[in-house]
Amino acid sequence: MEDFRLLVNECLREVLTAGVTSHRRISRYARMRALETRVTGGIGLAASQIALSLAAGHRRRLRQGIARRTPYVRTPFVRVPAKCFHFDLDTGKLRLSLRRGEWTSFTIPVSNYHRQVLSQLDHRVTQVHIGLHRVVVIYAKTPEEPYAPTSLVALDTNESSLDGVRVTSEGATFVRVLFPEVREIQARHFGRRRYLGRKKAHDRRVSRLLLSREGWRERHRVRSQLHNITRSIIDRLATDHSALALEDLTGMSGPRRRVGGSRSHSVPRSRVLRRRLSSWPRSELHRQLAYKAQDRGVPVLWLSPYRTSRTCPRCGEVSEHRRRVGTRFDCAKCGWSLDRQLNAGLNLGVTALRRTAGLGGLRLDPDALLDDVVRPLYPTGNDRWARVERTGREAISSGTPPNGSAPD
Ligand SMILES: [Zn+2]
Known part of the structure; x- marks a missing residue:
């Protein structure tokens, strides 16, 4: 997790100093850095995606004129994309690929509710987020077609x-x-x-x-x-x-903003x-x-x-x-x-x-x-x-x- 945090920060620095906005350029950089630190490539890519979105948020805030400190990730965490882990719903065993030839696995408690939600056919587990205190299993679902209302x-x-x-x-x-x-x-x-x-x-x-x-x-x-x-x-x-x-x-x-916008009739608000x-x-x-x-x-x-x-x-x-x-x-x-x-x-x-x-x-x-x-x-x-x-x-x-x- 510490490695991942540093990797995100490295990518972030690269993105902000070099002004990179494209996925391709930053992912090339991330893959290179991942190779150097021997982290699984997929995880390196995930780090670059996070860095990119953090940088996008930072740029947006700068545009809006909200002065903010340059983003920097302090809490260790890791985001594992689909190819780099295997999650067994019945036993709750999560197996992660960390570096080349290095795997780890641990068991997370799975309740009946989790099983019920995740076993539905159109729910695909796409990512696992591991923080210091929790593991978040992220799934995607194809939304239902809206019905014709009566x-x-x-x-x-x-x-x-x-x-x-x-x-x-x-x-x-x-x-x-x-x-x-x-x-x-x-x-x-x-x-x-x-x-x-x-x-x-x-x-x-x-x-x-x-x-x-x-x-x-x-x-x-x-x-x-x-x-x-x-x-x-x-x-x-x-x-x-x-x-x-x-x-x-x-x-x-x-x-x-509404209060400011309709100042013309200026009802004073306490x-x-x-x-x-x-x-x-x-x-x-x-x-x-x-x-x-x-x-x-x-x-x-x-x-x-x-x-x-x-x-x-x-x-x-x-x-x-x-x-x-x-x-x-x-x-x-x-x-x-x-x-x-x-x-x-x-x-x-x-x-x-x-x-x-x-x-x-x-x-x-x-x-x-x-x-x-x-x-x-x-x-x-x-x-x-x-x-x-x-x-x-x-x-x-x-x-x-x-x-x-x-x-x-
Ligand atoms: Zn009327």
Whole structure:
């Protein structure tokens, strides 16, 4: 692993100093260095690929003007490509080719879940990543072909809910997915970090250690909650043969830019609100939805979020910026009035149906929706999952299995 780390760094230096961007040139260099250090050629190639991608990231950051230190790999690890190892799923024995004529093997614990996932026919193990504390088996899968949808769910992403409409051939209903837990977890950890920061203010080293640990816990817990939510949503969509419409947030890079971009109406945001918005894991939510949808063959439509929150779905009137502030959307022209978050979701639904010919059979009439009944998208039973917030000293909960906790 130490050799591999050095090899990556050597390639990285070569890439950055010589300005190499092509795979071929760096792999020639890597093969030469691998020969000199007697490392298996395939592993040398893997090192060069990693160096190349690290360098690409570094160049991109330089272009964007984010000053960063030159990348340098400090933690020993090794990435072994397919030809250089043999993995036996039944016994968990992993055999690696290290140098010419030198092999090593060790056994990794394989659970039934691993066996079930890896034994599926279209899953091919392509790489093994070995770090100091873990072994990661990387597999590739050919994604399922998206099915032809018979209904549509359009969801607007909000801070603690996804709101929108579900359109089927029988009609349309408002739907909502609530996840207040995520914010509770974040608030809890924020409070704890602040407490730790005060308590350990005299010792920078300890405080930094404890604070970063808190950060990890928070991210893990939030992520695991989001996994529960996205899995339920995609399950429901796949059984209903629905398509999913979401806002395309790429290029916005988080809510921070939005605040800067729409300065014209400059609603002053408090420090507390700014912190809440920037810690909001919106892109993680979308990332999970996107890859799970692809995995299950759920077609996803990405729509521009431009004006969704201030357009009237009935008459198309775009209201002034200022009107965004309230919790309701009121149209000055035709008198349409609706919860602002649902309204944005409804607009996404209208646009999605207008855009796609494949959903032509479906119809969305805002007036037919006026009954204002909001349904949860899947049977709510948050208590099914790991418990949410209770008392202190419970940050480990992200690993709690379902039903692992007694109800309060
Ligand atoms: Zn209107």
